[in-house]
Amino acid sequence: MQANHEKIILSVKNLSKTYANGFSALKNVNLEITEGEIVALLGPNGAGKTTLISIICGILNLSSGSVEVAGHDIVKDYKFTRSKIGIVPQELTVHEFETVWDTVKFGRGLYGKKPDNQYLEELLKSLSLWDKKDKKVMTLSGGMKRRVLITKALSHKPMILFLDEPTAGVDVELRKDMWEIVKKLRSNGVTIILTTHYIEEAEEIADRIGIMTNGELKLIEKKTTLMQKLGKKKLIIELKKPLKTIPAGLRKHNLEKSEDSMQLVYHYDTHKENKGVSAFFDDLKKLKIQYKDFSTKQSSLEEIFVQLIQEKA
Amino acid sequence: MNFQAIRAIYIFEMARTARTLMQSIASPVISTSLYFVVFGSAIGSRIQEVNGVGYGSFIVPGLIMLSLLTESIGNASFGIYLPKYTGTIYEILAAPVSMLEIVIGFVGAAATKSLILGLLMLATASLFVPIHIAHPFLMVLFLLLTCISFSLFGFLIGIWADSFEKLQIMPMLVITPLVFLGGSFYSIDMLPEFWRTVSLLNPVLYLVSGFRYSFYEIADVSVLTSLLTVSVFLAGCAFVLAYIAKTGYKLKD
Ligand SMILES: Nc1ncnc2c1ncn2[C@@H]1O[C@H](COP(=O)(O)OP(=O)(O)OP(=O)(O)O)[C@@H](O)[C@H]1O
Ligand SMILES: [Mg+2]
Numbered sequence: 001m002q003a004n005h006e007k008i009i010l011s012v013k014n015l016s017k018t019y020a021n022g023f024s025a026l027k028n029v030n031l032e033i034t035e036g037e038i039v040a041l042l043g044p045n046g047a048g049k050t051t052l053i054s055i056i057c058g059i060l061n062l063s064s065g066s067v068e069v070a071g072h073d074i075v076k077d078y079k080f081t082r083s084k085i086g087i088v089p090q091e092l093t094v095h096e097f098e099t100v101w102d103t104v105k106f107g108r109g110l111y112g113k114k115p116d117n118q119y120l121e122e123l124l125k126s127l128s129l130w131d132k133k134d135k136k137v138m139t140l141s142g143g144m145k146r147r148v149l150i151t152k153a154l155s156h157k158p159m160i161l162f163l164d165e166p167t168a169g170v171d172v173e174l175r176k177d178m179w180e181i182v183k184k185l186r187s188n189g190v191t192i193i194l195t196t197h198y199i200e201e202a203e204e205i206a207d208r209i210g211i212m213t214n215g216e217l218k219l220i221e222k223k224t225t226l227m228q229k230l231g232k233k234k235l236i237i238e239l240k241k242p243l244k245t246i247p248a249g250l251r252k253h254n255l256e257k258s259e260d261s262m263q264l265v266y267h268y269d270t271h272k273e274n275k276g277v278s279a280f281f282d283d284l285k286k287l288k289i290q291y292k293d294f295s296t297k298q299s300s301l302e303e304i305f306v307q308l309i310q311e312k313a
Numbered sequence: 314m315n316f317q318a319i320r321a322i323y324i325f326e327m328a329r330t331a332r333t334l335m336q337s338i339a340s341p342v343i344s345t346s347l348y349f350v351v352f353g354s355a356i357g358s359r360i361q362e363v364n365g366v367g368y369g370s371f372i373v374p375g376l377i378m379l380s381l382l383t384e385s386i387g388n389a390s391f392g393i394y395l396p397k398y399t400g401t402i403y404e405i406l407a408a409p410v411s412m413l414e415i416v417i418g419f420v421g422a423a424a425t426k427s428l429i430l431g432l433l434m435l436a437t438a439s440l441f442v443p444i445h446i447a448h449p450f451l452m453v454l455f456l457l458l459t460c461i462s463f464s465l466f467g468f469l470i471g472i473w474a475d476s477f478e479k480l481q482i483m484p485m486l487v488i489t490p491l492v493f494l495g496g497s498f499y500s501i502d503m504l505p506e507f508w509r510t511v512s513l514l515n516p517v518l519y520l521v522s523g524f525r526y527s528f529y530e531i532a533d534v535s536v537l538t539s540l541l542t543v544s545v546f547l548a549g550c551a552f553v554l555a556y557i558a559k560t561g562y563k564l565k566d
Contacts, residue, residue, distance in 0.1 A: 061566065107404060
């Protein structure tokens with residue numbers, strides 16, 4: 001189904017951005033995306049996700065480095081590259097005083113496409129906006145406005161779609177609709193790059209996940225690889241008496257000892273079928289190691305961020 | 314050339330005008346009518362003729378220019394400032410359109426609006442005072458050049474402005490005084506020597522003078538000088554715009 005011959009559709013090389021006030025929002029970002037892929041960018045507020053997207057789309061100037069879309073430079077060949085891209089911005093920036101129909105038509109026209117009322121009708125219907133087409137945008141709810149922005153972004157049939165936090169402030173229904181649309185687009189070979197703060201969302205939809213912090217792309221990996229890291233859990237055993245060393249009988253388990261020797265930390269993977277936990281408790285009993293208490297902790301997104309950043313540094 | 318985009322922007326802007334028809338067309342027409350009632354009929358009948366033209370008729374070209382300038386600047390600056398302010402400009406920046414295409418769309422719409430306004434005012438004026446147009450072709454040329462160059466100037470102001478105050482201040486602080494002192498209501502012959510010389514530094518004077526010449530063949534400065542002045546102004550605006558197109562100044566960080 002996918003028109004995916006491992007063709008690189010987007011290539012970002014040594015991209016840096018310094019804002020007019022001197023703030024360095026992107027630092028030497030490198031990124032390659034193949035046609036038909038869905039990539040989710042995660043990262044805390046202010047990481048530079050929107051900045052990166054805005055540069056690729058032509059909304060911001062780059063400071064150094066280069067970006068190519070389907071082999072064309074976004075500065076030299078901007079007419080070509082921009083015609084291939086659709087963007088749904090993070091903020092709800094809409095033409096409040098226009099009707100839904102007019103603003104969508106305007107969007108299409110900007111891309112140099114002849115009016116195609118039938119296509120726009122289909123599009124509006126697929127986003128449940130058809131009955132609102134003659135309403136002024138300002139009379140719509142926030143979620144509906146988001147749909148209008150999506151319709152606009154799709155009005156010229158882009159090859160690459162950027163969705164900047166498409167599900168912020170969006171109800172369950174629209175979220176479901178959105179993922180339906182994303183899946184449909186991908187089956188048509190559209191490449192999708194989205195940002196989100198929800199790891200589950202990335203998990204559900206993306207092929208690869210990129211993590212940004214402080215203007216750097218810390219890593220970009222296949223979802224499956226990353227999920228294994230995310231799936232790790234810790235079991236913490238509070239000991240009654242300190243243990244100088246980990247006894248030989250426990251060495252086969254993936255264990256760590258705290259500095260004060262009062263804790264044993266057992267790492268395991270929730271994604272894998274795991275008999276290790278009970279075996280570990282059995283071994284503790286056998287060796288008569290006494291404990292006061294135990295607790296489990298799932299690595300949070302936050303921790304993963306920290307961990308990944310430290311690994312890379 | 315992305316003609317569809319130019320068309321889209323033009324239609325969009327004209328639709329915005331149509332929605333605010335009262336402010337954009339009706340109010341200048343009404344205020345002009347008031348000018349004629351007061352200056353043309355009431356006071357004008359007590360003022361002597363200027364260079365053989367009745368005072369009411371004499372002020373028609375200047376009054377039209379006054380409105381054209383303020384309206385062109387106002388419309389065009391607001392037209393581009395609004396999307397900047399609301400953020401919808403992202404859509405235009407992300408679209409495959411060149412600065413030239415953006416300008417043709419926005420400035421074209423603003424200039425069209427001013428042109429309609431100018432013609433409406435002329436029609437309104439003719440209801441109050443006798444009007445004679447000696448050189449219709451030249452008159453239209455002045456009308457067009459003025460609408461285009463000042464819409465372009467307004468567009469630049471709209472790009473430069475980053476607050477509503479700045480948007481208002483240029484037309485209020487600079488343009489209105491220039492127009493009032495630009496011989497809209499008098500011939501500079503009526504001024505003392507010193508102020509006559511100062512007036513010659515005012516570019517609007519050349520505009521009003523040339524435009525008035527196309528009506529009554531009376532002028533403070535030669536028509537060619539007038540045409541040249543407008544052309545230079547137009548070229549200057551175009552030059553600044555080319556710079557903005559290259560650097561993205563104030564449009565893109
Ligand atoms: N116009 C600007 N001038 C100066 N600094 C800016 C400008 N726009 C953004 N920044 C800064 O650049 C950094 C990156 O911002 P950006 O919007 O790209 O982050 P983000 O990853 O999209 O965050 P969020 O998750 O909150 O949307 C932030 O620290 C922000 O304060
Ligand atoms: Mg953002």
